Amino acid sequence: MNKYVNQMKQAVMEYQKTARRIADQEARNRERLSEEYARAENNALFTEMREACDKAYNQIQAVLDTVSGGLGKAVELRGKDVTEDVQLLSGAFDLSKTQLQSLVAKYRNNPTMMNAIAKYAKANGIHGVQIPTEEDKLEAYKVFAEGARSMIRSITTDPYIRLDYLEGWGEVPVSSERLVDLVGTGNEIK
Known part of the structure; x- marks a missing residue:
């Protein structure tokens, strides 16, 4: 809670x-x-x-x-909070909105990864990903x-x-x- x-x-x-x-x-x-x-x-x-x-x-x-x-x-970004999933956000993969939303659900309490997901969505013009503000x-x-x-x-x-x-x-x-x-x-x- x-x-x-x-x-x-x-x-x-x-x-x-x-x-x-x-x-x-x-x-x-x-x-x-x-x-x-x-x-x-x-x-x-x-x-x-x-x-x-x-x-x-x-x-x-x-x-x-x-x-x-x-x-x-x-929010303080910390390197220790970066997971191997950051490789998916490196640009080597074309992630869909659904895949990004799945990552948002997984990393909801990890500000460092949420920042990386938001940056990927913005850079790739993927709209509608529900990233909590x-x-x-x-x-x-x-x-x-x-x-x-x-x-x-x-x-x-x-x-x-x-x-x-x-x-x-x-x-x-x-x-x-x-x-x-x-x-x-x-x-x-x-």
């Missing part, structure tokens, strides 16, 4: 845990305390809930900020962030809402294969 999507997931899970604890306490207050005292205690809990919600939203935004800043940096990746992270925010809104409305998909969120098949592929592991972001 992508480490940044996992951070968003953890923010949602922590918020739901807090929201449930607060909802339980509010119910106990209504049962055990007079109406006046219950209202005063529950007002304090409402403030705590609002703060927990804000904290979760801020954690998600912090992840987006980290990703955005990290994607904007030049920084913008594509950032948009994928934004989709995950909006999903996390949506879950937080749902939890705010009903702390006991069943988010059965949350366990596998950020992984195929719960999340879109395309989005999961675009964000990769997150290890390339510094």
Whole structure:
């Protein structure tokens, strides 16, 4: 699982845990305390809930900020990441779009090889090879962030809402294969 999507997931899970604890306490207050005292205690809990919600939203935004800043940096190309498949990109072979796309899938988490594949596609006028750009990746992270925010809104409305998909969120098949592929592991972001 992508480490940044996992951070968003953890923010949602922590918020739901807090929201449930607060909802339980509010119910106990209504049962055990007079109406006046219950209202005063529950007002304090409402403030705590609002703060927990804000904290979760801020954690998600912090992840987006980290990703955005990290994607904007030049990727370090390293000779040790060059594989023998670079020989296919040397010009001795006429590779098709399908063959290049296969190499993209194979080297998605290898910036050095992705650079070589992109250079080959450009030099040989091969269009339509789906090489993820920084913008594509950032948009994928934004989709995950909006999903996390949506879950937080749902939890705010009903702390006991069943988010059965949350366990596998950020992984195929719960999340879109395309989005999961675009964000990769997150290890390339510094």
